[in-house]
Amino acid sequence: MSAGCAGQAKPLIVQPIWDRLDHAVIVTDCDLTAPGPTIRYVNRAFTRLTGYRADEVIGRSPRLLQSPRTDRTVVATIGRDLRESDFCRVTLTNRRKDGTEYLCTLIITPLIGPTGETEHFICVAEQLKEDSSHAILRRDSAELEQAQTLSEDLEKRLDEANDLIGRQQSELAALAERHRVAYVRLEAVQERLALRESALDRYSRDIDRSDSELHASMEELRAMDEELRITLEQMEEANLHLARSNEELRCLRAADADKLQLLASASHDLRQPVMSMGLFLDVLRHRLGEAERPLLGGLLAAHVSIRTLLDGMLDSARLDAGALNPMIEPVPMAVMLDVIHSEFMLQAEMRGLRFRVKPCAATVSSDAQLLERILRNLVANALKYTTTGGILLGCRQCRDAEGGRHLRIEVWDTGPGIVEYNLSAIFEEFRQLDNRDRGQSRGVGLGLAIVARLARQLKHLIGVRSWPGRGSVFSVTVPLAPKHSPVDEWSLPRRTD
Incomplete structure (x- = not known):
């Protein structure tokens, strides 16, 4: 600012013309340190705009006019602009005493005292009218944001389902590997059986011993067949478990979709x-x-x-x-x-x-x-x-x-x-x-x-x-x-x- 703020606020000299202006006028002290300046004077147009009487706001911070939708970044620039220059102009969404919100433009300038130092800040507020296209745009933006939120939630659930399917496919692959190993072992047994049958032909004189060995090989083959049967049953159980998991996943998705639809309807119809x-x-x-x-x-x-x-x-x-x-x-x-x-x-x-x-x-x-x-x-x-x-x-x-x-x-x-x-x-x-x-x-x-x-x-x-x-x-x-x-x-x- 071109002039420093006076250390002690001087008595405020109210200009009678301010009460005849159509725009809201707010006069604050010059303290820009936290928590910020306080209101010293407001005109009649301010009461018409916000619903607050002068005795309700004098001595309080202008932040009482802010609403949850007030842009905090824009608010932060006000103090910075007043420290660096002699002028500040911003547009904010504020809230009236009755809770309704309105869009307004603020023009803030310092009031310089006889000593050349800033003694007060004067703010002129003008309400901006929003046409129907802006209202429709805001509503569409809100609906788009809600749709994006729902889409992200569904994508997250789809990723979880894909992870579940991936784990089940890994288990199925492990079972398939066990099945392959069993088949390899069966082929080895069959190869051993062929060798023993060949030995039986070459050593007909040792027929009894060959029959005994053949009997042992057949017992081993039956054991391998039993193991293969158990492996196949385990694979069938894994397939049934995968089918049930897929059906549960489908039901969960349907339930989530119904719940989100009910939530969207109730949020409007009941509120x-x-x-x-x-x-x-x-x-x-x-x-x-x-x-x-x-x-x-x-x-x-x-x-x-x-x-x-x-x-x-x-x-x-x-x-x-x-x-x-x-x-x-x-x-x-x-x-x-x-x-x-x-x-x-x-x-x-x-x-x-x-x-x-x-x-x-x-x-x-x-x-x-x-x-x-x-x-x-x-x-x-x-x-x-x-x-x-x-x-x-x-x-x-x-x-x-x-x-x-x-x-x-x-x-x-x-x-x-x-x-x-x-x-x-x-x-x-x-x-x-x-x-x-x-x-x-x-x-x-x-x-x-x-x-x-x-x-x-x-x-x-x-x-x-x-x-x-x-x-x-x-x-x-x-x-x-x-x-x-x-x-x-x-x-x-x-x-x-």
Whole structure:
């Protein structure tokens, strides 16, 4: 930059004309070191574009506008461009307060103070409209990517089948070699028999001895014939085993094809009405009065149970079919924790519970969607079994035995707790410790089982500690990204007993 950033941010002088602009205006301080600048001012157009009021964003990082589809490479170039020049222009996919995404162009320039140093950065955001062709292209690209994933899975299964056939062919070749050796030995015996018959002709005077030798040769020939018969039977058994293996392989391929077809159909047909239900409940939340809030809380809990059950069944089907391939990439925890807090806060309030989320600026290496699914299931499980008190979601740094840096994400609750001998059983499918009558209000017991299977798929460590009658804490340990923001260290309540 042509001018260095001032060490202490000066008071911001707001230009009245900014509130009359049609484009969103964001003014931040000039701190480019991690975790980055904070918002000092936004105009009215910013509220119309994002849904956030000024008091909701001032003092927070602009990263709260990013979504899982925001290009992290483009975000990384903003700080570099502002350090190297006086201008930055990028196009990003951001997320509004209501969760919808939009494409926008950002133009960022420094605000120079009287001393010639940069005191603030001003960003002008303009929303870009996507035409229908882009939407169709994105949908086709997603379908193509899914088809490629399915094709790669089928190719992998075909390679496994070819390996099995190769091993069986090797066994068949070994049996054939044994058969050939038996035939060679038989020919040798027959040659010996011919020699002895010739000796019988030459030595007619030793007919008895020749007959005895011939009898011995015949006994040896019968033994060889028996060995040959056994070898042929073994070959027939090997052929039958190969035929059964081929039939099992064909059935496995057919079952995998049916499961993948069912998964593709269910993913669209079942998710659409559940998403619609969520939108209707969100509309009702703003229209119903205080008297109806308990009813709305029950509806929200039922909706979360339906969506959790649906996600559990679909994830279980994907895991069984081998169609769930994680995409490991840097994942900022701040955005994910904000999403989970927004999703479960209202449900907790409806049930008279406290739900707190501790901020965390770390970036981890994981699959964003699968990690969010793990945390959502852990929070939903805590809400399901907690009747009084509250739930706390937060993170802390830790190291493994080799000294690697990790982030342990923990969900604390004040529920009934779990006795020690049941701690391993809670991660089994269709296992609910306090639901012996299989009441559907508590689900079917897939949530924690899916958490365990997804964690194994991601190579993340799942942990649980519990104090009967006082509560439990579930945790997932995720490796920090190689270039991560410093974690906001905080102290969780510790039980000494």
